[in-house]
Structure formats: structure tokens, C-alpha cells
Amino acid sequence: MKKILKIVSSVKGAASKSTQLADAIIEQLIVRYPGSSVKVKDLTKEQYAHFDAAHLAAFRGVGDIEGVAAQEAGKASDDAIAELLEADIIVLGVPLYNFHIPSTLKAWLDHVVRGGKTFSYAKGYPExxxxxxxxxxxxxxxxxxxEGxxxxxxxxxxxxxxxxxxxGITDTQLIRAEGCDMPGVQDTALEKALATLEV
Ligand SMILES: Cc1cc2nc3c(=O)[nH]c(=O)nc-3n(C[C@H](O)[C@H](O)[C@H](O)COP(=O)(O)O)c2cc1C
Structure with missing residues (x-):
């Protein structure tokens, strides 16, 4: 029995290929781990702020650390990290936007990748x-x-x-549906992606 955190970052709703892929992965995880729970975090609806001076104050103690904005930035990060730590398995649904990840997902990462909380240089090297x-x-x-x-x-x-x-999340698997907008390729993209899945 696992706690699964599903991250949605496509704006396409039910038509999203990355969300459909994430759902298909979760379906197989539930077969493998019966009774698992799934928490859905839709970053297109629950948006995180861009990293700004308030985050710098909250995360690194630089600037107005007592200000309301810094307190709020710190809380948003603390809550996001707590949610991440609670999960056993994270399934990230990611559409490719302009050769990269959606900015909503980047903003979430900027809240959970935090010195002293999720990584540390205390030993002189990144941990x-x-x-x-x-x-x-x-x-x-x-x-x-x-390829190509x-x-x-x-x-x-x-x-x-x-x-x-x-x-510290070193056990990762990339499942990619490619050519989702290419005629002749798009119809089998999800099927081909799922054939590479190991749960
Ligand atoms: C704003 C935007 C930018 C995109 N940029 C790229 C891109 O750089 N490369 C690419 O192969 N596809 C790009 N696409 C196409 C999407 O990656 C493709 O439609 C994919 O299925 C999106 O995932 P989704 O179905 O989960 O939303 C872009 C789509 C949008 C809406």
C-alpha cells in the first residue's frame, strides 16, 4: 500500500497526454500495490509564485525575513515539502512546453528544492x-x-x-510519449510509452 502523489502540469485537462500517461502509470501502480491512495496536485490550478525576494528572505535569510511576503513564501514552501515527504511515489505529468517543463512545475520545484530542507551542503558536498x-x-x-x-x-x-x-529521489523512471502532435505517430505514442513502464 503506497501513498501516490500525482502532479498535473498540463493545461489540457482530460485531453492531456501527460495526464493520461500519469493515470495509466498510477493504474498499474495500484494493481501492484492494492489499497494505495492517490493525491492529485494540479499545478495549473494551485499555482506557486515565481521565486522572488520574499523567497530569498524565507529560504536564505537575506532581506526582510520578518515581512508578511517572506512568511507566506516560507509557508507555501513548507507545505509543498510536507506534501512531497508524505508520498511514497510521485508521478509527475509533464507536457513539453517550449523545449522545457511548464513554468508552473518549475515554480513548484523552486518551492521544494530548498537548502536545509530537501538538500544540504553541510558536509561540504551536495546531499x-x-x-x-x-x-x-x-x-x-x-x-x-x-532520437533523430x-x-x-x-x-x-x-x-x-x-x-x-x-x-535525494534517485529512483526515477522516465516514461515518454513522443510525437503526440505528429500524424502517423500520435495514435500509438501512449501505447509505446507504456510498453517501457516497469512497476
Ligand atoms: C505552449 C506550448 C508549447 C509547446 N512546445 C513544444 C515543444 O517545444 N516541443 C514539442 O515537441 N512540443 C511542444 N508542444 C506540444 C506539446 O508538448 C504536446 O501537445 C504534448 O502532448 C503536450 O502534453 P499534454 O497533452 O499533456 O498537454 C507545445 C505545446 C504548447 C501548448
């Missing part, structure tokens, strides 16, 4: 403080990046895996 979790990255892209002429623009997967690894 992830989030342990014992597994993450699935359900990535959907209009074109194909894992656009391979050099495949920034999102290494970025996401680096961020997760940096905070």
Missing part, C-alpha cells in the same frame, strides 16, 4: 535529504527528442532527473 521515494516522469511532447535531429534539444528529461536526484 539530498529526501529518501526512500520513487518518481515516475510521464512526459508528453509534440515531436520526438529521444531534435536529440540535442532534449533538455527536459535530464533537467528533471537532475533536480529529483539532487534532493
Amino acid at each position: 539530498g535529504l529526501v529518501s526512500g521515494k520513487k518518481a515516475y516522469i510521464a512526459l508528453a511532447s509534440g515531436a520526438i527528442y529521444s 535531429p531534435a536529440k540535442g534539444m532534449d533538455f527536459a528529461p535530464p533537467y528533471l532527473q537532475t533536480m529529483l536526484n539532487f534532493i
Whole structure:
């Protein structure tokens, strides 16, 4: 029995390929771990602020740390980290936007990747403080990046895996539906992605 946190970052609702992929992954996880719970966090509805001076004050003690904005930024981050720590498995639904992840997902990452809370340099080298979790990255892209002429623009997967690894989530699996907007490819994109899934 696992606690699954499903992150939604596509604006397409039910038509979203990344959300459909995340759902299909979760379906298989529930078969593997009967009785698991799923918490849905839709970042298109629950939006996090861009990192600003209030976050710098809250996270690093630089500037007006007693100000209301800093208190709010600190609380938003504390709550997001608590939610992450509560989960055993994180399933990230990620649409590719402009060769990268949606800015809503980046803003969430900026709240959960936090010195002294989820990573530390106390030992003189970076150490992830989030342990014992597994993450699935359900990535959907209009074109194909894992091979062919656009391979050099495949920034999102290494970025996401680096961020997760940096905070200690080293057990990650990338499941990617590619060519979601390409005629002749799009119809089988999800099926091909799911064939690579290991739960
Ligand atoms: C604003 C925007 C930017 C996009 N940028 C890219 C891109 O850089 N590369 C790409 O292959 N597809 C791009 N797409 C297409 C989406 O990645 C594709 O439609 C994918 O299915 C989106 O995932 P979703 O169905 O979960 O929303 C973009 C789509 C939108 C709406």
C-alpha cells in the first residue's frame, strides 16, 4: 500500500497526454500495490509564485525575513515539502512546453528544492535529504527528442532527473510519449510509452 502523489502540469485537462500517461502509470501502480491512495496536485490550478525576494528572505535569510511576503513564501514552501515527504511515489505529468517543463512545475520545484530542507551542503558536498521515494516522469511532447535531429534539444528529461536526484529521489523512471502532435505517430505514442513502464 503506497501513498501516490500525482502532479498535473498540463493545461489540457482530460485531453492531456501527460495526464493520461500519469493515470495509466498510477493504474498499474495500484494493481501492484492494492489499497494505495492517490493525491492529485494540479499545478495549473494551485499555482506557486515565481521565486522572488520574499523567497530569498524565507529560504536564505537575506532581506526582510520578518515581512508578511517572506512568511507566506516560507509557508507555501513548507507545505509543498510536507506534501512531497508524505508520498511514497510521485508521478509527475509533464507536457513539453517550449523545449522545457511548464513554468508552473518549475515554480513548484523552486518551492521544494530548498537548502536545509530537501538538500544540504553541510558536509561540504551536495546531499539530498529526501529518501526512500520513487518518481515516475510521464512526459508528453509534440515531436520526438529521444532520437533523430531534435536529440540535442532534449533538455527536459535530464533537467528533471537532475533536480529529483539532487534532493535525494534517485529512483526515477522516465516514461515518454513522443510525437503526440505528429500524424502517423500520435495514435500509438501512449501505447509505446507504456510498453517501457516497469512497476
Ligand atoms: C505552449 C506550448 C508549447 C509547446 N512546445 C513544444 C515543444 O517545444 N516541443 C514539442 O515537441 N512540443 C511542444 N508542444 C506540444 C506539446 O508538448 C504536446 O501537445 C504534448 O502532448 C503536450 O502534453 P499534454 O497533452 O499533456 O498537454 C507545445 C505545446 C504548447 C501548448
